[in-house]
Amino acid sequence: MSGSNKEVENPASSEGEAKKEKPKTQIYLFFGSQTGTSEGICSALSSHFKSTGLVPEVVDLEDWDEDTHEEWSEKIRDPDSLSLFFMATYGEGEPTDNAQEFVKRLKEGDGFEGVNFGVFGLGNTQYEFYNAMGKLVNEKLESNGGVRVVEYGMGDDDKNLEEDYEQWKEEKLLPAVTKMFGTTSSSASSGKPENEVKVAMGSSSSTSSTPNPSSKYLWDAVPCKVGKNRELLQDTLSDANSTRHVEVTMPKSVKYYTADNAGVLAPNDSAIVAKMAAKVNQKLSDSFTLSSSSGRIPFPSPCTVEECFSFYCDLTTPPRRSELKNLANYCQPGLTKDTLLRFATKEGKEAFESKILSPYVGWGQLLTDLCKDVDLSLEDVINLLPRMQPRYYTISSSSKVHPSSMHLTVAVTKGVNTATSKPYAGLCSSHIAESSKLRVFVKDSTFRLPDDSKPIIMIGPGTGFAPMRAFLQERVARKAKGRNVLFFGCRREKEDFIYKDEIEAWESSKNVEVHKAFSREGKEKVYVQHLLSKESALVKELLELGASIYICGGTKMGKDVVDAIKKSVGEDVVKQLTADKRLVQELWA
Numbered sequence: 001m002s003g004s005n006k007e008v009e010n011p012a013s014s015e016g017e018a019k020k021e022k023p024k025t026q027i028y029l030f031f032g033s034q035t036g037t038s039e040g041i042c043s044a045l046s047s048h049f050k051s052t053g054l055v056p057e058v059v060d061l062e063d064w065d066e067d068t069h070e071e072w073s074e075k076i077r078d079p080d081s082l083s084l085f086f087m088a089t090y091g092e093g094e095p096t097d098n099a100q101e102f103v104k105r106l107k108e109g110d111g112f113e114g115v116n117f118g119v120f121g122l123g124n125t126q127y128e129f130y131n132a133m134g135k136l137v138n139e140k141l142e143s144n145g146g147v148r149v150v151e152y153g154m155g156d157d158d159k160n161l162e163e164d165y166e167q168w169k170e171e172k173l174l175p176a177v178t179k180m181f182g183t184t185s186s187s188a189s190s191g192k193p194e195n196e197v198k199v200a201m202g203s204s205s206s207t208s209s210t211p212n213p214s215s216k217y218l219w220d221a222v223p224c225k226v227g228k229n230r231e232l233l234q235d236t237l238s239d240a241n242s243t244r245h246v247e248v249t250m251p252k253s254v255k256y257y258t259a260d261n262a263g264v265l266a267p268n269d270s271a272i273v274a275k276m277a278a279k280v281n282q283k284l285s286d287s288f289t290l291s292s293s294s295g296r297i298p299f300p301s302p303c304t305v306e307e308c309f310s311f312y313c314d315l316t317t318p319p320r321r322s323e324l325k326n327l328a329n330y331c332q333p334g335l336t337k338d339t340l341l342r343f344a345t346k347e348g349k350e351a352f353e354s355k356i357l358s359p360y361v362g363w364g365q366l367l368t369d370l371c372k373d374v375d376l377s378l379e380d381v382i383n384l385l386p387r388m389q390p391r392y393y394t395i396s397s398s399s400k401v402h403p404s405s406m407h408l409t410v411a412v413t414k415g416v417n418t419a420t421s422k423p424y425a426g427l428c429s430s431h432i433a434e435s436s437k438l439r440v441f442v443k444d445s446t447f448r449l450p451d452d453s454k455p456i457i458m459i460g461p462g463t464g465f466a467p468m469r470a471f472l473q474e475r476v477a478r479k480a481k482g483r484n485v486l487f488f489g490c491r492r493e494k495e496d497f498i499y500k501d502e503i504e505a506w507e508s509s510k511n512v513e514v515h516k517a518f519s520r521e522g523k524e525k526v527y528v529q530h531l532l533s534k535e536s537a538l539v540k541e542l543l544e545l546g547a548s549i550y551i552c553g554g555t556k557m558g559k560d561v562v563d564a565i566k567k568s569v570g571e572d573v574v575k576q577l578t579a580d581k582r583l584v585q586e587l588w589a
């Protein structure tokens with residue numbers, strides 16, 4: 001396995017000729033990313049370094065595994081190179097999927113002696129294990145003999161991660177890079193960068209390209225038909241809320257485990273897709289083929305311009321400031337270029353927030369409205385735009401009971417943009433609510449049922465009930481002997497008690513014991529954590545019988561629930577339960 005997502009190829013050691021042609025990598029940019037933020041940071045940073053004459057290489061940590069460990073270790077121990085790690089944290093302080101193997105090798109310890117490194121952690125203070133991965137990688141690289149060349153930095157996605165990153169970049173990273181590599185020339189900064197991914201119009205099928213690991217899901221997502229689709233809220237009028245129960249029929253090739261996650265790709269709005277095609281002077285039906293010097297391509301091809309702008313490029317999310325700087329490299333000198341460059345500076349931050357971020361101006365609108373005068377080819381745009389990110393939903397059905405369909409429980413996001421006073425709807429949740437076809441793929445989850453004899457305690461208020469519904473279906477079908485205890489919560493019994501009929505049927509057939517918290521029915525607000533405190537003796541009793549605890553819902557609820565359990569059974573027990581994977585959480589901020 002060649003093992004790298006190269007932007008610049010390394011010299012082939014046996015070929016003297018190649019050595020002369022290919023510049024040696026000076027800065028490795030490794031990313032551990034789940035939803036693309038650290039990957040986006042690396043690619044913008046790579047463009048920046050290139051523009052100053054340095055030779056960077058962006059590497060997906062997916063490429064660092066048992067087979068490639070030695071190869072990477074040798075590369076990054078080159079004393080003339082610097083390795084930067086951009087690490088996001090997930091789950092209970094765990095690495096992203098693509099960084100699992102790398103973190104395993106790092107914990108084992110060998111192969112990092114003398115590595116010049118810097119780490120930036122990406123996290124969110126709403127989670128208990130804030131930036132655990134960034135901190136771990138930073139500490140382990142040092143304790144394994146690495147040399148910290150750039151001070152550790154981290155960003156908080158609950159506040160302003162981009163600002164944290166920009167500050168770290170300006171104050172810590174760039175001075176350290178200048179110190180290590182000397183003053184770098186900025187001669188290349190005014191020119192258009194060389195595109196890594198190449199586009200050939202037509203449907204040549206002779207390419208031998210393989211997927212970029214970080215966007216492999218774009219190959220995995222398959223079109224599925226939607227069967228039943230019904231409203232779960234009894235009262236949808238009060239504040240225009242809606243929660244849908246959607247049944248997705250899968251082709252035979254798609255399998256899932258009970259309570260896995262479904263990744264859903266929602267297409268961009270067709271009007272903006274058409275505008276983008278016109279912007280790059282292509283017809284929607286034109287097809288093209290991708291290639292790149294590394295052999296890795298960012299999305300399936302051959303494909304049509306329509307597919308590319310509908311499913312593979314994110315046209316909806318606003319760009320980051322650092323990405324605007326990159327876009328400016330594609331502009332001729334003039335007002336647009338100056339504006340983009342100004343947005344990317346400290347002084348232009350407020351203007352960027354009021355003109356781009358607050359009104360939620362996505363990439364599509366930016367390129368077709370605000371950058372009308374900027375001449376961009378299809379190839380330029382594919383290299384500039386971030387990939388479409390999937391949204392994940394915990395599957396709310398059992399694969400034993402429903403082997404050929406997966407059920408989704410989806411709260412439809414709606415609101416009014418305070419900057420523009422215009423209503424908005426979440427791209428993916430409204431797509432799921434309204435479509436007869438969805439592009440879906442399956443992703444492993446941390447929720448796994450224990451032995452049928454063991455009790456389970458499920459805490460799932462609101463749509464957090466999704467995996468619990470899957471568990472209940474499965475346990476009932478398996479006639480599991482272990483007790484099923486559910487803590488469910490919502491506002492009011494007659495308003496948003498989702499799956500009320502199913503829960504009550506399981507309750508009356510003695511398949512589940514339910515503790516319900518209706519937060520807005522009494523004088524005092526009652527939440528699931530209050531019920532858990534009240535039922536402390538029951539929780540202890542079930543834990544003694546070997547129960548597993550599952551928590552799903554918002555981060556605030558998760559924290560309060562874990563605190564309530566800590567109060568009942570003590571911190572050490574909770575620590576042990578977590579280590580044994582008998583206390584598992586899937587939370588969203």
Ligand SMILES: Cc1cc2nc3c(=O)[nH]c(=O)nc-3n(C[C@H](O)[C@H](O)[C@H](O)COP(=O)(O)O)c2cc1C
Nearest residue numbers: 033034035036037038088089090123124127130131
């Ligand atoms: C399901 C989920 C779990 C998360 N868990 C944590 C966590 O335990 N600790 C933390 O600091 N941040 C956590 N985060 C926040 C992400 O690390 C943060 O948003 C980061 O910017 C994502 O980077 P990426 O887009 O490159 O994956 C979590 C985010 C999600 C969606």
